[in-house]
Amino acid sequence: MNLVKVMDVQEEEYIYPGTRMCAGCAMALIYRFALKALGPKTILTVPASCLTVLHGMQGFCTTKVSVLHTPFATTGASASGIVASLEEKGLNNEICVVAFAGDGGTVDIGIQALSGAAERGTDFIYACYDNEAYMNTGVQRSGATPQGAHTTTTPGGKMKPKKNMLKIMEAHGIAYVATANGSYPIDIYEKFKKARTMIGTKYIHILSPCPPGWGYDPKETIKIGRLAVETGFWPLYEIINGKFNLSRESKKYLDPSKRKPIIDYLGAQKRFKGISDEDIEDYKTYINNLWDEIKKRIDH
Amino acid sequence: MKESKKTIIVTGNHAAAHALRQAKVGVISAYPITPQSPVVEKISDFINEGKMKARFLMVESEHSAAAACCAASATGSRVGTATSSHGLMLMYEMLPWASGTRLPIIINLATRSCGAPWSVWDDHSDFIAARDVGWIQFMCEDNQEIYDTNLQAFKIAEDPRVYVPAIVAYDGYILSHTMMPIEVEMQEDIDAFLPPLTHHLNLSDITQIKGVGPVTTPDIVKRTEGTAPGYYEFRYSLQKALENSIAIIKEVHDEFVDKFGRSYGNGLFKTILTEDTDTIIFAMGSVSSQARNAIKKLRDIGIKIGLVSLRLFRPFPVNQLRDYFKDKKNIIVFDRDIGYGYEGVLCYELKAALYGLKNAPFIKGYIVGLGGRDIKDEHFIEGVQKALKQSEQGEIVHETEFLGLKLEELEL
Amino acid sequence: MPNKKKDYQIILASIQKPVIGEAGITGTWSKLKPVINSEKCIPSKSGKPGCFNCWLFCPEGVVSRTIPPKINIEYCKGCGICKEECPASAISMEEVEIE
Structure with missing residues (x-):
């Protein structure tokens, strides 16, 4: 099925090889395809996160597009400032502004600036790569850490489910909201391509498996991310001006019998070691409710 | 040219807004806070009326305002x-970010005390709190100075020999909400004085790919592609830029005097009735304004005294102050701020500046007017009289004294 | 004579310029490298562009979308994703010396 598609993807790489990312990092793969879709007429802004590290240190960077590093809480505001300056210069139609932040920088410390930027209808793409904890500082829990996951600050497993950032962003009434996943690079590519052509605030939330943080062998990255989709835990969809559209890769999981058991996903990661039966039941309920809602939105 | 100038009667906040308009600011990002809000309201009007082309980002917090300012500048x-008090406190994270990135941003600060408890009234606590983050800091004494200093501040901050952001401060309510006549210059004259910005960063030029503000290590980095300074070199550079900005601040002030005929002492501090005396009051902003009156009363009762009003708080004009005060005998400092646990900040800054002078003057400091408490001539008279007595007796007191307290009325 | 800029007028913001191998020769992080068996590799075997899962899923972007696909082992961190994702089992992880 990828036969045609794979050749349609921009061949040029926008990240030079030899970055500081861990082997098997899904974020590096996500970023690779996001930048391919965005192209050279882009300005990035990045808060404190693993992506700061990908961009390289002092004096030397890794990407073929400019990046403005910005403090943790400011990503949405930083992007707004770049957009305002480009508007003043009459360059806003030519250059795309893209904010790229981790889950902590998005759902926790950066949510205010992001909400403000979205409310103002700022013409930019905000991408959250979600590795479900503060990985860059050593795997502390974030608001996006899922229930039952062990982190260095939830040694007994997190008690609460992850914050539903997609609903929060959708409630802002922005132009585009989408989920994505590092194991589906062509889907990522298409979504960024689409977002780039739209006016207004575009939000893309990408699940980003993390070998050291989640506890699995780096070679398993794609498999783990795929399981999140195959179990129905992480449906791929987009909401274009309020209209819900289930992405190709997730369509078949409308049928519950097609979904793999959630334990396949949880059991493959050390962070869920010893997860309780109650937590697993909560996951099952969560997934069922999630898909009931998706089904309603599609039928509607 | 003279008749083309316009005199208008405006508040300090509106004087700042007129200066931002005529400086042709491209991007403004702000959040309302008392007593600064009329600045951004006036700017909104200017934009709405088509008198100003700036992009105005009305953001959801001062932290975001400062972050957006940094990004737009880069x-x-x-x-x-413009901001005040808690607004500046919330911006705090972005202040060293702006100076560390050498972004020539101007913040107008309508000064206000900091909670708790809540107080919207004036003191210089917020201004002082921005002391150690690498910004140029001006304190104004009247509305004309607010207008003039803004125009100078852009020219100074954007000078390629400087590239350092600046705060233009003025007392909340006392200036921010008080109407005074100011001369507003012709736009073409302002344009000639303040040419368009040439930025050292300019991310909008996408042909020059760069990362700005990355992780920067303690040491320099050498590669075949080049050598990059370490954090230490950047911070050295900021310090040197600030030290050396004093000459440029004077230069820009002198050019402004030539062009527009209004001067503020030597551009660093102003001297009032100091010719015939070696006893001086040292103060800034609203404290200076009140002291201008008090020194006349002090002279009426036979105390020959003058005033040095500080305009440039950072970089602290150490050499110029040392040179000026080297022959003075008594300096009485009135601080509308305090370095809690020590003493008034202007006082200890001046003491440090004059350290090691032969026959260094006697220096005594007082705290006045925190949280908007009225500062009265009698406070200056009381303070000066007491200080002169101590000076005569060679008595050095380190205990911090507050003038104008009403403890006795509290019936404790 | 034009005024020479002072050091503090040259060292302004910490700015980066793009380089290859910002983190060094990251291929040294792992001895194991993917080796493609061109008799099994789909595009190599058919001579037609397609599959390229190894190119698609490489987080480092060090696999070329060519026939046959080539791996830049100087910067391959040896994660093994390409081996896992090759539908033809054409890739094995082997110890390869970087010159």
Whole structure:
């Protein structure tokens, strides 16, 4: 099925090889395809996160597009400032502004600036790569850490489910909201391509498996991310001006019998070691409710 | 040319807004806070009436306001904003970020005390709190100075020999909400004085790919592609830029005097009735304004005294102050701020500046007017009289004294 | 004579310029490298562009979308994703010396 598609993807790489990312990092793969879709007429802004590290240190960077590093809480505001300056210069139609932040920088410390930027209808793409904890500082829990996951600050497993950032962003009434996943690079590519052509605030939330943080062998990255989709835990969809559209890769999981058991996903990661039966039941309920809602939105 | 100038009667906040308009600021990002809000309201009016082309980002917090200002500046726009007190406190994270990135942003600060408890009234606590983050800091004494200093501040901050952001401060309510006549210059004259910004970063030029503000290590980095300074070199550079900005601040002030005929002492501090005396009051902002009156009363009762009003708080004009005060005998400092656990900040800054002078003057400091408490001539008279007695007796007191307290009325 | 800029007028913001191998020769992080068996590799075997899962899923972007696909082992961190994702089992992880 990828036969045609794979050749349609921009061949040029926008990240030079030899970055500081861990082997098997899904974020590096996500970023690779996001930048391919965005192209050279882009300005990035990045808060404190693993992506700061990908961009390289002092004096030397890794990407073929400019990046403005910005403090943790400011990503949405930083992007707004770049957009305002480009508007003043009459360059806003030519250059795309893209904010790229981790889950902590998005759902926790950066949510205010992001909400403000979205409310103002700022013409930019905000991408959250979600590795479900503060990985860059050593795997502390974030608001996006899922229930039952062990982190260095939830040694007994997190008690609460992850914050539903997609609903929060959708409630802002922005132009585009989408989920994505590092194991589906062509889907990522298409979504960024689409977002780039739209006016207004575009939000893309990408699940980003993390070998050291989640506890699995780096070679398993794609498999783990795929399981999140195959179990129905992480449906791929987009909401274009309020209209819900289930992405190709997730369509078949409308049928519950097609979904793999959630334990396949949880059991493959050390962070869920010893997860309780109650937590697993909560996951099952969560997934069922999630898909009931998706089904309603599609039928509607 | 003279008749083309316009005199208008405006508040300090509106004087700042007129200056931002005529400086042709490209991007403004702000959040309302008392007593600064009329600045951004006036700017909104200017934009609405088509008198100003700036992009105005009304953001959801001062933290975001400062962050957006930094980003817009790094993208190559001229950027200005305004805030007060808790607003500046919330911006705090972005202040060393702006100076560390050498972004020539101007913040107008209508000074206000900091909670708790809540107080919207004036003191210089917020201004002082921004002391150690690498910004140029001006304190104004009247509305004309607010207008003039803003225009000078852009020219100074954007000078390629400087590239350092600046705060233009003025007392909340006392200036921010008080109407005074100011001369507003012709736009073409302002344009000639303040040319368009040439930014050292300008991310909007996408042909020059760069990362700005990355992780920067303690040491320099050498590669075959080049050598990059370490954090230490950047911070050295900021310090040197500030030290050396004093000459440029004077230069820009002198050019302004030539062009527009209004001067503020030597551009660093102003001297009032100091010719015939070696006893001086040292103060800034609203404290200076009140002291201008008090020194006349002190002279009426036979105390020959003058005033040095500080205009440039950072960089602290150490050499110029040392040179000026080297022959003076008594300096009485009145601080509308305090370095809690020590003493008034102006006082200890001046003491440090004069350290090691032969026959260094006697220096005594007082705290006045925190949280908007009225500062009265009698406070200056009381303070000066007491200080002169101590000076005569060679008595050095380190205990911090507050003038104008009403403890006795509290019936404790 | 034009005024020479002072050091503090040259060292302004910490700015980066793009380089290859910002983190060094990251291929040294792992001895194991993917080796493609061109008799099994789909595009190599058919001579037609297609599959390229190894190119698609490489987080480092060090696999070329060519026939046959080539791996830049100087910067391959040896994660093994390409081996896992090759539908033809054409890739094995082997110890390869970087010159």
